[in-house]
Amino acid sequence: MDHSADAYRTDLMTITRFVLNEQSKHPESRGDFTILLSHIVLGCKFVCTAVNKAGLAKLIGLAGETNIQGEEQKKLDVLSNEVFIKALVSSGRTCILVSEEDEDAIIVEPSKRGKYCVVFDPLDGSSNIDCGVSIGTIFGIYTLADVREPTVEDVLLPGKKMVAAGYCMYGSSCTLVLSTGAGVNGFTLDPSLGEFILTLPDIKIPKKGKIYSVNEGNAKNWDGPTAAYVEKCKFPEDGSSPKSLRYIGSMVADVHRTLLYGGIFLYPGDKKNPNGKLRVLYEVFPMSFLMEQAGGQSFTGKERALDLVPTKLHERSPIFLGSYDDVEEIKALYAAEGKEE
Ligand SMILES: O=P(O)(O)OC[C@H]1O[C@](O)(COP(=O)(O)O)[C@@H](O)[C@@H]1O
Numbered sequence: 001m002d003h004s005a006d007a008y009r010t011d012l013m014t015i016t017r018f019v020l021n022e023q024s025k026h027p028e029s030r031g032d033f034t035i036l037l038s039h040i041v042l043g044c045k046f047v048c049t050a051v052n053k054a055g056l057a058k059l060i061g062l063a064g065e066t067n068i069q070g071e072e073q074k075k076l077d078v079l080s081n082e083v084f085i086k087a088l089v090s091s092g093r094t095c096i097l098v099s100e101e102d103e104d105a106i107i108v109e110p111s112k113r114g115k116y117c118v119v120f121d122p123l124d125g126s127s128n129i130d131c132g133v134s135i136g137t138i139f140g141i142y143t144l145a146d147v148r149e150p151t152v153e154d155v156l157l158p159g160k161k162m163v164a165a166g167y168c169m170y171g172s173s174c175t176l177v178l179s180t181g182a183g184v185n186g187f188t189l190d191p192s193l194g195e196f197i198l199t200l201p202d203i204k205i206p207k208k209g210k211i212y213s214v215n216e217g218n219a220k221n222w223d224g225p226t227a228a229y230v231e232k233c234k235f236p237e238d239g240s241s242p243k244s245l246r247y248i249g250s251m252v253a254d255v256h257r258t259l260l261y262g263g264i265f266l267y268p269g270d271k272k273n274p275n276g277k278l279r280v281l282y283e284v285f286p287m288s289f290l291m292e293q294a295g296g297q298s299f300t301g302k303e304r305a306l307d308l309v310p311t312k313l314h315e316r317s318p319i320f321l322g323s324y325d326d327v328e329e330i331k332a333l334y335a336a337e338g339k340e341e
């Protein structure tokens with residue numbers, strides 16, 4: 001048995017200590033962000049416990065309703081949404097919330113209002129719940145300091161304006177990955193302490209990877225550049241080894257693997273769904289923010305994903321994100337197609 005200090009992680013850098021350290025670098029800060037984050041962390045712990053108990057506590061299956069996007073809501077979707085809304089409102093630091101599960105933005109009542117806008121996907125990868133595969137929560141945070149009466153229009157901001165983004169993956173362990181705009185750090189929940197401990201400091205995505213991740217079942221509807229890229233992954237023209245295919249179908253899990261091992265995650269637009277599937281505000285932007293902060297790239301097929309300005313709350317966009325060099329390749333294919341037209 002390993003009794004070294006490292007094995008016991010005696011440094012015990014909890015996520016709270018970590019964010020307090022960051023806060024101390026900004027003497028003008030009043031700790032609002034730290035408080036907001038502690039409420040998000042609480043929400044993640046709560047959902048993690050619910051996910052772990054899902055089969056036992058009859059939390060799997062459908063809740064009997066469909067959300068605004070016509071998708072059947074799972075019981076855990078509904079529960080997670082309630083948990084995060086309560087956690088965020090009770091922090092007293094939010095003014096407006098956008099959830100995948102709610103058609104309209106939630107405007108926080110004035111007495112509980114703060115300056116942050118939080119956009120979130122309370123439970124990502126819901127189709128994987130019933131078979132116990134990794135799922136997660138995704139969130140992004142904007143500051144709306146000068147907005148007195150927030151409206152939906154105030155949230156339609158490009159991803160590059162986010163001040164923080166992250167996700168929590170409910171997998172074989174519970175891992176929270178966070179960026180406040182100064183790199184990316186990962187924290188693992190120690191269930192015996194009930195604390196997220198820094199286990200993945202300063203994550204940097206490999207410059208090039210050996211894995212591509214896409215739902216190939218949609219291939220018959222792909223456009224030229226996506227089809228050409230995936231063909232190159234399988235049959236490289238330069239004699240290098242083909243890439244491996246990994247696809248879980250939970251964005252959080254597929255992006256987490258991409259961040260740690262390198263490679264590319266694609267959810268392209270296609271003939272059936274020209275804007276793809278993934279939602280700009282609470283899926284595409286937070287993951288793109290993290291990718292860029294880790295040294296990777298994120299591209300919509302037309303532009304840098306974080307430059308996109310959404311025109312509605314639940315807008316979708318094609319997305320290609322991951323290792324810098326891999327995304328560079330797909331950007332070149334789309335640029336070449338643009339010149340041909
Ligand atoms: O089943 P598909 O079409 O490959 O889509 C998978 C994608 O859909 C999602 O499950 C959508 O997220 P939700 O479960 O939050 O709706 C992503 O997590 C994942 O990347």
Ligand SMILES: [Mg+2]
Pocket residue numbers: 121123124125251283
């Ligand atoms: Mg999702």
Ligand SMILES: [Mg+2]
Pocket residue numbers: 100121122123124125126
């Ligand atoms: Mg979801």
